[in-house]
Every structure is written in structure tokens, then in C-alpha cells.
Amino acid sequence: MTVPANLGSLVNHGSLADPGSLVVGYGNPLRSDDGVGWKAAGRLATDPRFAGVRILQLHQLTPELALDISRADLVVLVDARSGPPAGTVSVERVERVEPAAAGGTTWSHHLGPAALVALARDLYGRAGDVHVVSVGVGRSRSAKTCRRPSKMSWRT
């Protein structure tokens, strides 16, 4: 696995293994590649080097997560992303958004990462340094993607 430069900077930014870090792997584990974030979080949870890290496996990001994000120093959200080739990994730092850019409709009960960061800052005064690790899943199910979490956890 080739670690992208921005992933390296994320790891250098602060130790993910420090207490006060939060890892959220999200997606639907019943939908093959969509569950890659969930699987990655599961791998980290069994790694003794991350024993002090809070690790959550969720189906989606919901407003309730804002409190957790406000309490963490470093937050890593791991998700599947359709489009990029299966198994590719990218890392983006999350910035807050304005309400008009929150996206979705008022029917929706989940949020994007940027909206979640905005919510954490507005409600609790702070948000950890939040990064999204996106794992490309291509356009179809891929055994390559499903193998990726073990390598991700090892390198991280």
C-alpha cells in the first residue's frame, strides 16, 4: 500500500494512538464495500497499540456525534467513497460549513463531516482536528477494497 503524502502528514500531525483521539469508521457492513470504514475501525479496535483510542463503528454520521467530536483532539473518519479506483486512499482535513451548504434536505437524519464539525463548534465551542480518510470503492464490489482495512490499520 502506498501511503499518500497527506496521510503521512496526518499521522505526523499528532499520534493517532494518543488518548483523546477518536476514530469513526462508518458505512453499512451489509453492503460490501460500503462497510470498509466499519471494517477498518474494527481492525483498529483489536490492535493493542490503539488501546487508549476511542473507536466507533457507525452506519452514518448523525448529529449526536458532535459531542464526541468536540471532546476529541484528533478525529479520523473512515468512509467508503464511490468513484475513485478500488483500494485508493485519500485524506482530507475537514472545515466547517455554513447552514446553506450543509446539504441534504430537512428530511435527512444524517450529516456530512463538514456539517458535523460545524455542529460541534456551534454547540460545544470546539471540534477536534478532523480528517476524513476515504477509501475508493470504484463502481462495483471489490475484493481489493475489502482487503484494504488490514493494511490501513497496520500502516496507521
Place this chain on the structure above:
Amino acid sequence: MTTEERAVTNAIVIDPITRIEGHSKITIHLDEDGEVADAQFHVTQFRGFERIVQGRPIHEMPSIMARICGICPVSHLVASSKACDQIMEVEPPPTGADLRRVMNLAQIVQSNALSFFHLSSPDLLFGFDADPALRNIIGVARANPALARDGVGVRRFGQQIIEWLGGKRIHPAWIVPGGVDAPLSADTRDRILSTIPEAIAAIERALAWYKTTLVQHEDEARSFGDFRSAFMGLVDRAGNVDHYDGWLRVMDADGRLLADRIDPRGYQDYLGEAVEPWSYLKSTYWKTLGYPDGVYRVGPLARLIVAAQMGTPRADMELDEFRRRLGRVPSSSFHYHYARLIDTLYATERIEELLRGPDILSPRVRSFAGINNNEGIGVSEAPRGTLLHHYRVDDDGIVQWANLVIATGHNNLAMNQGVKQVAKRYVRSARLEEPMLNRVEAVIRCFDPCLSCSTHALGEMPLQVQLIGPDGAVLDELMR
């Protein structure tokens, strides 16, 4: 019965296939004079769990059925497990039943909080004509962070209980046929109890805020599904609200009982299920009034109306005020919001009562049995209203047939009436305009419909509204 004779689910035919496109749609039909003649709320997606489960062993049913919905999986877990109880001919031990109640009530809390705080409070805070781009939870957090914090806190409270009891917030498998999978520990009980005072305080703050906003929404209250109908919900022996068990009570618009102490297992004697060619959502109706006149409503507003009292001190005080303000049988669906908050307060108080019960830590939480009955019906109150699961199995416990009657289906006729009323009030020409679309969305939101549950489809509800002329031509169209 041989394997060949059992229902087999290898082939599923969906016909017409074109109707799996899209999510939901509203069509408004104009007459020759340009006035609104009719409006229809179409649910245009399909999952068909009743068919999927044919051929599955009965012990798999609670877990499969919980997958219907990511918001209220516990409701399906409860109703499904109760249907399995009847097939096994067992009663859960009293502590097992009480623990099921706790998780079911936690589900009521978290789902009601989602509906009120996350989905509806933006409309209530900013008004129905505010920019839709700002009417979301981020906008609420900026304008009224205390309200948004309470919303996050109350939903988190309910979800946390589900996770502490069942190991995870979504799709826990802790409720099983015969009871629950594991007893409650003293540590978990005490952790839950420690969170209750703040949850109650947050709900009461939301109630206080909501009551101050009521006067601003009098116009919407008059036109958001304000019509005469019956109401239905489960009540206990004393006639008070019961979310887990009890009997069906149906009250008409004048407060008269149409039926009382009905064993819900006989639901087919009372409830008809109609299917219209324009929607995958079934329309349930009260048989003696016929179709489509037999419209009734379920959910928080119906629960408050049919019950004598809630049965907990704080919720009873709020119910008294609710009735002083709105009367014994409020006819407007707008008041679902108010009722939802009182329902949430009750659920939180009741969780505390149950957890303080002397036997709540008993290790006896599950009964075991084999297949002793070929049919089972499980009923409970889900956040959106009465939920029925009905299964038939063969002698080996293989599901042959299933029928689900979901709260959103009970409310379908009422939602259609609500949409029609809003259309008559706000459609002023052969063009659709934002105020009308905002209110169509909002009147449906009062009922908090769950399309995942009712048609077994994805949870979000992008909306398409079409205005149709008397000749069938599409005059205008809006999407959101």
C-alpha cells in the same frame, strides 16, 4: 411438509418495474375551474420484506425484520419477537418483558427526538417560509444552540440506553423470542439512571419553548391535516398509554369510543388494508367505516387522545395542559409535534420507573420453547404508531407468509387528506410556489412517516410535487 412444498424465495417478481424509480411524489389535480380537486401522496419505492422472509426459519425473523429500518429497528425487534412468542406459545419472564419495555421506550425517545429536534424544529424556529437552505439542524445550532444541544442530548440519551443494553445503537439483537438475551447488570442500570435527570430537564425545556411558539403557527395548525378522523393506540388495563402491550382503543373525532379493549391479535376483524395503483404504501382503514372513509390516525397524537392518562407524574401534568389548550380530541395533525414531546417525557419517566423495579436485575429474562403454534401476531407502539407483525409458519418453523401493518400505513389516508388540505389552502394558480411546497413537506413531517418501514425502502424522502390539469397535463413541477 417437504422442502419443495415450502415457500421458496429464489425468484422475486417486481411488476411494474418502472415504479421502483424515485422516492415519493405528490400530484395535485385541478378541476375545470382551476381549483384543487384532489391530491395524492405517492410512495414510489419498494422493498417487500413480507416476501423476502418467506422460507426463512422463525428464529431469524427478529434480526431480519430489524433491518427494515435504521431509525426504529427496536420497534420491529419488539413486534417480531412478540409474534415469535406466540408461535412458541411462551410468555417472557416478567423481568424479560420489563427489559423489552425499557429498550422499546428508549427507541421511542431517540426517534421522537430525531423527529422533533432534527427534522421539525427548523420549521418551527425559522417559520415555514424561511429559506429551505437554512432550515436544517446547522441553522438551528446557530440560532438557538440551547435547543439544538437539548436535541442532541435527548436523542443521544435514548441511543445510549439501546447501546448499553444491546451492544449497539442500530440493529441490536438483544430482544429475542421468549424475552431478552441477557439480564441487566447493576452497573448498566445505574449508568442509565444517572442520565435520566438531564434528559427530563432537556425535554421539559423543549416543551416550554414549543408552547411559546404555538401561537405563531395558528395558521398552519388550521390547515395541516386539520380534519375529523378516528384515532387508535394501545392502552393498558387502566386505559393509560402502553407502548409495549395491552389492548387497542379507537376513539372518534368527538371523543366517543368506537372500540375498546380489542385484542390486537384480532386486528384483521377491524382493520382493512387497501392498495392503490399509485403507491406502494398500503392504506389501512377502520372496516366498519369502510374505505376510504375509515380514516384514523396513530402515533403520539393518537396515543395521547385515546388514553385516559399517560401514567407518569410529569407527563400527566403536561397532558392536562395539552387538553386545556387544545381540547380532548385535537383535530389538527400539527399537534403531533406537541404530543411527541409529551410522549418522550412519558417514555423517559417510565424508563426510570422500570429500572427502579425490585426485580429488574433478575437473571430470569428468557423463556425457551420450540414451535408450538403455526401463527403469531406481535403488536407494540412504535414511535410513529401501532406496529403489527403477523407470521404463519409450517411445523418446522419455516415462515410461509408474513404481513406487516406499519404506523405510516395506518396514517396513509390521513396524510393524503393533509396534503389535499394544504394544497387547497396554498395552491393559488396553475403554478407551484415555494410556500406551498414548504407546507406540503411540513404537513407530511407532522406524521413523521418512515418510508423504510412502510414500504421497506431507503430512509430519506426527496420530494417531487406535480400540478396536474383537468386534461391530465403536467402544469408545473417542483423538486426538493
